[in-house]
Amino acid sequence: MTTFRSGCPITSSLDIVGDKWTLVIxxxxxxxxxxxxxxxxxxxxxxxxxxASRLGRMEETGLIVCDQAGQGRRRGVYRLTRKGADLLPVVQALARWxxxxxxDRWTVPEKFRDMTSEQLIG
Amino acid sequence: MTTFRSGCPITSSLDIVGDKWTLVIxxxxxxxxxxxxxxxxxxxxxxxxxxASRLGRMEETGLIVCDQAGQGRRRGVYRLTRKGADLLPVVQALARWxxxxxxDRWTVPEKFRDMTSEQLIG
DNA sequence: TTTTATACTTGCAAAATGCAAGTGCAAAGT
DNA sequence: ACTTTGCACTTGCATTTTGCAAGTATAAAA
Known part of the structure; x- marks a missing residue:
């Protein structure tokens, strides 16, 4: 379970996505x-x-879902939820910065720059 | 010195600000x-x-400057640089999310929501 | 039926973070 | 002048997070 450092929505968001890997995933x-x-x-x-641990936490916090999850291995595909897709503006802002x-950084694809959260969940 | 995980501008941004405290500061x-x-x-x-360690790194990476820094303690005030202020859209996107x-999160001040990077460095 | 690929888990090392206490300096109080 | 207070840190050590290498379980392919 996530413990929040304060009631601030910025800090709380960082308590969920502010680690080294979540936003890269x-x-x-x-x-x-x-x-x-x-x-x-x-x-x-x-x-x-x-x-594995990040995917588990992202599933717990509702950023992604795993289709045909269940028994054993071969768990199928991960998809972004609306909640996860709505983080796109954060990632786009990071890209821009x-x-x-x-x-000497790569250029992100144009389609990514113009993408909306809605397009991600379709 | 910062070592980047890849040439991706998103990942590289996170290599600089993607820790637990930098964006809160x-x-x-x-x-x-x-x-x-x-x-x-x-x-x-x-x-x-x-x-202390985060402020030091933020100064190194050029996100902030410290006025009348120099000998001993009482180092004066920290200010955002243009580079630091330009992270405002990232923070605003986190707030919105x-x-x-x-x-049950607090509401951020309206002035913060509408603020621009330019206003921060004036 | 052996091999290969996918999706993990486990054990341990290293790095980041956190807590409590202490330090150096300057200004304020007495 | 001398002590106290506040600010801006540093130091030492515990805890948590991250990282590496190796191993395991299942299913599909050969």
Whole structure:
């Protein structure tokens, strides 16, 4: 269970997504990733135990759902919920800041820049 | 020195501001805090060693500057740079998400919601 | 039926964070 | 002048989070 540092909505949001990996995973899912394997293959090289733990917490906090989840392994695809997709403006703002203020970064795809939360959950 | 996990501007931004405290400090400075003491008094209760270390790193990465810094203690006031102030959209997006999706959170001041980066550095 | 791929778990090392206490300096009080 | 108070830290150590390497369970493919 998440314990909030204060009632501030900014701090509380950070208590949920303000770790090293959650928003990176979210970015990748916004760009189309749906499986554990795809997320392991990212250039950022997240460790398997961290990914499993982050996906678990993101499911708990309602940012993602896992279709045909249930018994054993091979758990099917992860999808963003409305709650998760609504974090897109945060990620887009980070992209914009990085492109403006950090040297030699990649350019994000145009479609990502113009995307809306609605498009992600369709 | 910051080591980036990849060339992605989103991930790289998170390599700079994606820890537990940096954006909370930034929020407080956007709302007017300028001194160590004011930041220690926040409801979030950041520890003194963490605050000192975060302020140091924020200065290194160019998010803030410290006026009349120099010898000994009593280092004067911290101010946001343009680079730091430009993170305001990220914080505003977090505020919006928190107010929408988390229960029983405070409401951020209207002036904060409508604020621009330019107003912060004046 | 052996191999391969996916989706994890486990054990332990390293790094980040947190708590409590102490330190150095300057201004204020007496 | 001398003590006290407040500010801005530092230090030492405990706890939590993250990271690496290896192993495990299941199912589909060969």
């Amino acid at each position: 979210l970015r990748s899912m916004a760009m189309g990733a749906t499986s554990f394997a795809e997320l392991i293959a990212l250039p950022e090289k997240i460790a398997t135990n961290i990914l 990085g492109e403006t203020h950090l040297p | 930034l929020r407080s400075m956007a709302m007017g805090a300028t001194s160590f003491a004011e930041l220690i008094a926040l409801p979030e209760k950041i520890a003194t060693n963490i605050l 928190g107010e929408t999706h988390l229960p």
